[in-house]
């Protein structure tokens with residue numbers, strides 16, 4: 001239930017490079033955001049700065065109009081009204097589930113602790129588990145306890161550092177829906193740290209993409225996927241084919257080696273300018289009369305689709321490999337010649353123009 005403003009935040013651990021560089025973003029009360037980026041891009045440092053475990057070199061962090069950190073101020077973590085869920089859950093092994101959840105409440109001398117523990121157990125779906133110890137729980141159950149413990153003092157903001165990394169693939173998908181549901185029920189503002197685009201797309205209201213400490217894009221999952229701000233985002237969040245093209249009709253059509261391709265946003269560039277297009281594999285639709293032909297050089301069946309690569313040929317003879325997504329019921333095998341038509345839905349001009 002807190003609003004968070006991060007303003008021009010910078011932190012370096014040594015003189016050579018910034019772990020976080022001039023980072024700014026804001027979260028409305030109750031929003032769920034994910035800091036997403038590859039290893040070393042500064043996600044955890046950002047989380048630690050917000051939590052109060054690190055002090056910024058410059059910039060400001062404001063929680064509900066109180067400055068909790070800037071060049072002169074650094075409120076200790078316990079004064080920031082923040083809950084934390086760590087990657088390994090950090091449950092106290094010698095305490096029962098109920099004692100783990102009650103721990104922060106006792107420290108805060110909150111009244112009605114048994115009732116609050118009971119309510120938290122019900123909220124995370126663990127009613128009846130209060131007397132168990134952490135080693136008697138599955139990974140998913142331990143994660144629920146960690147979430148219940150973090151939420152029990154009703155923090156305005158909760159920070160979750162890679163909470164799904166210890167879960168297997170199926171449980172991960174289930175838990176990210178479940179955790180989103182629980183956090184939304186409490187109305188708590190939340191920030192996840194993840195390097196997994198699937199987690200970020202599935203559970204966030206907003207995705208904040210970082211690279212080398214620098215913000216790359218801040219937007220809703222759909223916006224980040226459908227309109228990536230640059231080539232890095234296009235290739236990090238989902239798969240993308242990067243194709244060079246020339247603007248033919250602004251905000252309508254781009255000429256490429258595939259022929260004219262529809263593109264709703266050509267970044268205001270005039271006809272004749274050369275741009276990069278990000279074309280999602282989803283944009284290619286199998287069509288025997290389609291204008292794009294190519295040989296299927298690899299195909300991997302995932303259950304929900306066939307993730308393929310085709311060697312596409314242009315009219316002038318030039319070739320480029322393209323990633324395509326084929327419906328799983330299609331009977332296609334490597335080596336087949338296929339034809340596709342291109343749909344405009346997942347085609348986006350990237351900000352940078354290629355040299356002409």
Ligand SMILES: Nc1ncnc2c1ncn2[C@@H]1O[C@H](COP(=O)(O)OP(=O)(O)OP(=O)(O)O)[C@@H](O)[C@H]1O
Pocket residue numbers: 013014019037038039040041042043044045046195
């Ligand atoms: N305590 C530290 N001392 C020195 N350098 C650090 C420290 N913590 C992080 N760094 C460096 O700061 C940069 C950002 O690290 P950070 O842990 O924030 O990245 P990350 O995106 O969370 O990475 P990962 O996904 O691997 O956890 C990296 O280059 C890292 O080596």
